[in-house]
Amino acid sequence: MTNSRTAHRGRLRPALAAAVAALTALGLAALPAGSAHAQEKRLKAWGNNRSGQLGDGTWTDFRTTSTSVLGLTSAEVVKIAAGGAGPTNGHGLALLTDRTVQSWGANTFGQLGDGSVFSHNAPGQVVNLSNVTDIAGGGAHSLALLADQTVVAWGHNNYGQLGNGTNTDSSVPVRVEGLNKVIAIAAGLNHSIALREDGTVWAWGYNINGQLGDGTSASRNVAFQVSNLTGVTRIAAGCNHNIALVGPPSGPSKPTSGNAVKTWGYNATGQLGDNSTISRYTPVDTQGIWLGGVSQIAAGCNHSMAVTDSDNKLKAWGQNTSGQIGDGTTDYRITPVPVPGITGVQLVAGGREHTVALLGDNTVRSWGNNGSGQLGNGTTDNSTTPVTSLTALTGVDKLAAPVGGDFSLAN
Template identity: 85%
Template sequence: MTNFRTTRLCSAIAAALTVLGLVAMPVGSAQAQEKRLKAWGNNRSGQLGDGTWTDFRTSATSVTGLTSAEVTKIAAGGAGPTNGHGLALLTDHTVLSWGANTYGQLGDGTVFGHNTPGLVAGLGDARDVAAGGSHSLALLGDQTVVAWGHNNYGQLGNGTNADSSVPVRVEGLNKVIAIAAGSEHSLALREDGTVWAWGYNINGQLGDGTSASRNVPSQVVNLTGVSKIVAGCNHNLALIGPASGGGTKPTSGNSIKAWGYNATGQLGDNSTINRYTPVDTQGIWLGGVSQIAAGCNHSMAVTDSDNRLKAWGQNTSGQIGDGTTDYRITPVPVTGIKGVQAVAGGREHTIALLGDNTVRSWGANGSGQLGNGTTDPSAVPVTTLTPLVGVDKVAAPVGGDFSLAN
């Protein structure tokens, strides 16, 4: 661990000196050619991880000290336009974090934010990560879950409502294969296809038929056969039936279930009524659904043989991507893109990775979160200003205004 910390410190110092112009990086050097984890958008909490507190960046900057090759998963959290934190799961199964840390959401044993990546305490066998508003989750190799950060509604799932600046065990969960984090609630998918939820529940986001918040996991009712889960600020989606990946192709038999807050139609059930148990998202999913994603109050699904994208819910800033700012209570096509490989939603923006390795974004852009060199919103997809070579994953915080790509 000492060598790891020393290496990180040296990398951070070198990067800082380079920014200051005190170290010149040869153009042809190996380090100059290495692919880097990238970030753009709001940075007032240091959530871009580039060693600065610059208000915002309208084009991609490199997260300090991290090459793309050593990052296997990324997650972005945030509880407001200027608040946010990032997580990166490394190939050695440790987790790095950066950004806001008021409630211990960086997991380093402190409540002090930092603008470069640092180690989450005590994690050496992490397999996945998720970031909520001000809390974080990790799935471990033994298929249990740990959590850290804000816990006012029990979103850490450890039977208390006390914040924790280091990872704590989520009670009563095993055989977990996927995790997701909303603004103030958390989800876990078990290998038997059931979904478990804990935390804030005033809008029914725990899916147990009540509005009572819980500090330990409870099973989402009437929901089985789930293959994927995602969380928005206060709503959730579950993909029922096989999805793409793992050698299984999507089929026309799969479907989407949704529950929780629905004031802007983010459940896609042709209503604006909150749902305390899962309901069917409407839509004809030709060729099946391969991916699902959620922003704060909007939702997305990748569908059909061309990997096209549909979206629904809040559209105040054009985050649906259909060229309008009209709310959509059932899924509609996103304008002009196909071949979608990955998609993520922020507070009021959406980011997608296409098959040609270009990254497109749309929606709110006051902090440059679309990455196209402007702060102008767009109701249709725009291309990031900085070419992002070799990208295979994207992330955005459900409650924040920045983006990550690796």
């Protein structure tokens, strides 16, 4: 299928259509200064834009500083997610206050969910989708959790990552079969996982490296339970590995050492953190002492992160080719190591080879690969230690980066 680089304006809310047309023609990244909404805080994006994944109405190759996603104010965005399957490929998702979902970027396999396979450089609505409570972006597929605690998916389905019992791509949302009572979702490059309210984790899609955690390497187009894993409260997915937090999350008001980090799947660069580079087909314990417990987990393509302690410090492990671990080196880490100088971590997200974190001082810091400006600091120089991406914005409370892509989102 052809990946069109023509803006498909019919997807946009009518009030924005004229603005999109003008902005696309002029190559502008935000609404005109005279617009009534020009001064409102907006969803921000930076990094690679070859697929329109920054959503700013242009096809500019990349942005080294933040640009505004067209037409979406911060106030109407409830959650954000990012997908991508390569350095120049990616798509963005935004869950709005009306519980509908907007999407933009690459759409070769229908991952935007608008019934087409045409890429778009500005947001438009995912069709036949309402009452959404959470979203996730994979390599070239997307997931949504509905208010009835079921899951729908759309996009690429060559390995069954849509979970609907077929291996046929879908450009509109389809129901993940046999899955209910779900409270959280995550998407890898070509697989998907879901956390049920009973603390079990279910997975479907690509499984050659054991990323489904069922003890086999057989890909599955319906959800199967991850083996020997219960009591889970958080999940995250990398390209081909997964992380689960077992036990209640810690925090300043409720520190606990009674939780554990479990991982499974691909491990060639140490992303499982079990002091080996052996892929695991069922969950194993990540090594290390989690003083004060773990409050958050996150995954990049081949690296992993955990926010620890009552001070919200950060540990990372796995691939470090571009400095995405943030410890000042490019050495792979097969067990967790501290990220120096980073405290007060509120949120963290991982991209293909970069990491983004929101700190308590309302700054966004990034580190790792920066060939497309995905660190947002005005350069294309890689950094093995954190640099500042955003300082002008206040009230940032959402971050996203694609496990297989080179851009970042903040709201």
